[in-house]
Amino acid sequence: MEKKLYRSNTNKKIAGVCAGLAEYLNIDPTIIRLIWALVSLFAGAGIIAYLVCALVIPEKPDNIIDAQ
Numbered sequence: 001m002e003k004k005l006y007r008s009n010t011n012k013k014i015a016g017v018c019a020g021l022a023e024y025l026n027i028d029p030t031i032i033r034l035i036w037a038l039v040s041l042f043a044g045a046g047i048i049a050y051l052v053c054a055l056v057i058p059e060k061p062d063n064i065i066d067a068q
Contacts (some may be wrong), residue, residue: 006060007053015054 008019011029018036022029040046 005057007057009060009062015050016059017050017053017057020057020060 003024005024006020007016008023008029009016011019011023013019013033018032019029022032025032036046036050040050
């Protein structure tokens with residue numbers, strides 16, 4: 001089955017972008033959130049990138065089950 005990137009609808013804090021990316025990469029969402037926070041603090045582009053991702057990445061449909 002082909003992997004697709006979706007925003008998480010179960011493990012989200014704001015829009016589910018970091019949790020969705022973590023599910024896609026099969027790692028802990030906290031790691032993605034920490035990296036995203038550091039990029040936002042030091043580079044400043046993280047906030048804009050998060051907003052763009054929240055608009056572009058579709059939310060996971062309810063009929064898709066995680067295969068973990």
